[in-house]
Amino acid sequence: xxxxxxxxxxxxxxxxxxxxxxxxxxxxxxxxxxxxxxxxxxxxxxxxxxxxxxxxxxxxxxxxxxxxxxxxxxxxxxxxxxxxxxxxxxxxxxxxxxxxxxxxxxxxxxxxxxxxxxxxxxxxxxxxxxxxxxxxxxxxxxxxxxxxxxxxxxxxxxxxxxxxxxxxxxxxxxxxxxxxxxxxxxxxxxxxxxxxxxxxxxxxxxxxxxxxxxxxxxxxxxxxxxxxxxx
DNA sequence: AACCAGGACGTGA
DNA sequence: TCACGTCATGGT
Numbered sequence: 243x244x245x246x247x248x249x250x251x252x253x254x255x256x257x258x259x260x261x262x263x264x265x266x267x268x269x270x271x272x273x274x275x276x277x278x279x280x281x282x283x284x285x286x287x288x289x290x291x292x293x294x295x296x297x298x299x300x301x302x303x304x305x306x307x308x309x310x311x312x313x314x315x316x317x318x319x320x321x322x323x324x325x326x327x328x329x330x331x332x333x334x335x336x337x338x339x340x341x342x343x344x345x346x347x348x349x350x351x352x353x354x355x356x357x358x359x360x361x362x363x364x365x366x367x368x369x370x371x372x373x374x375x376x377x378x379x380x381x382x383x384x385x386x387x388x389x390x391x392x393x394x395x396x397x398x399x400x401x402x403x404x405x406x407x408x409x410x411x412x413x414x415x416x417x418x419x420x421x422x423x424x425x426x427x428x429x430x431x432x433x434x435x436x437x438x439x440x441x442x443x444x445x446x447x448x449x450x451x452x453x454x455x456x457x458x459x460x461x462x463x464x465x466x467x468x469x470x471x472x473x
Numbered sequence: 474a475a476c477c478a479g480g481a482c483g484t485g486a
Numbered sequence: 487t488c489a490c491g492t493c494a495t496g497g498t
Contacts, residue, residue, distance in 0.1 A: 296479085303478040306496060341495040345481085382481045402479055447479055456477065476498085484491085 243445040246464045247452075250444035251279030253292045253392040256308070256315045274312040276304075282392075286363040289393040290322055291315075293357075296388040297349050297380065298340045309339035322363060326354035349380030367394045383421045391443070397436055400443040401425040404450035411454065413470035 254276045261271035283289035291311065298307045313336040314320040319328060334347040356378055360366040375386045383401075390396040401424040410417035415424060432438060453463040458473065460466055 300480040301478065302480085302495080303497075306478080309496085339495060341478085342493045343495080345493060380481065384480065388479080400479085404479065450479085482492085486488085
């Protein structure tokens with residue numbers, strides 16, 4: 243997969259692009275895009291954004307999550323303090339494009355307050371463990387592992403639905419294998435290395451999007467030869 | 474116009 | 487434990 247897709251450079255981060263065109267310089271023409279390959283998180287703000295993105299992307303396409311994140315960021319509300327203190331209705335409106343916006347607004351607020359209970363994002367990153375994180379409402383296995391791996395740099399393999407779909411089709415696991423078991427088998431069979439955990443999951447997502455989606459494109463798939471195609 | 478998207482939770486069996 | 491309904495917007 244790496245040969246095919248190259249390094250993914252997760253996690254993606256929302257960044258402001260300032261236009262340098264002179265003709266329209268009367269207005270401050272800036273736009274926001276989602277950028278990969280930044281070696282994020284480079285600071286606590288990005289770590290927090292990653293956690294927020296992990297919650298927003300629950301059963302939702304990343305494209306819709308981008309819209310929600312840009313709404314938050316461009317309005318200056320993508321911070322622990324703002325999300326935990328702003329009116330619920332405002333938050334709901336900002337994240338509406340990501341879907342399930344009422345429950346997600348609550349989850350974002352609860353999570354932000356949870357981080358605040360550690361004192362700061364830095365302390366949260368230092369102290370948080372998987373069991374404690376899983377007790378938070380709205381944070382299940384995958385979201386927890388995404389936050390721990392990509393925001394906190396802990397060696398936790400993210401075994402999402404894509405992972406199960408690809409590797410059950412290939413024939414390496416059964417399709418009814420539970421999350422914790424899939425996670426364990428990966429952690430036992432690939433090098434215990436942060437970069438590899440990071441990149442491996444990102445490649446799985448890319449592969450699932452390009453070829454191994456619900457209706458797979460097996461003809462063009464780079465893994466076609468080694469796959470048992472157990473659709 | 475159905476169907477799907479980087480899930481999680483509450484419920485009843 | 488486990489299958490099933492619910493939550494919701496935007497793209498194909």
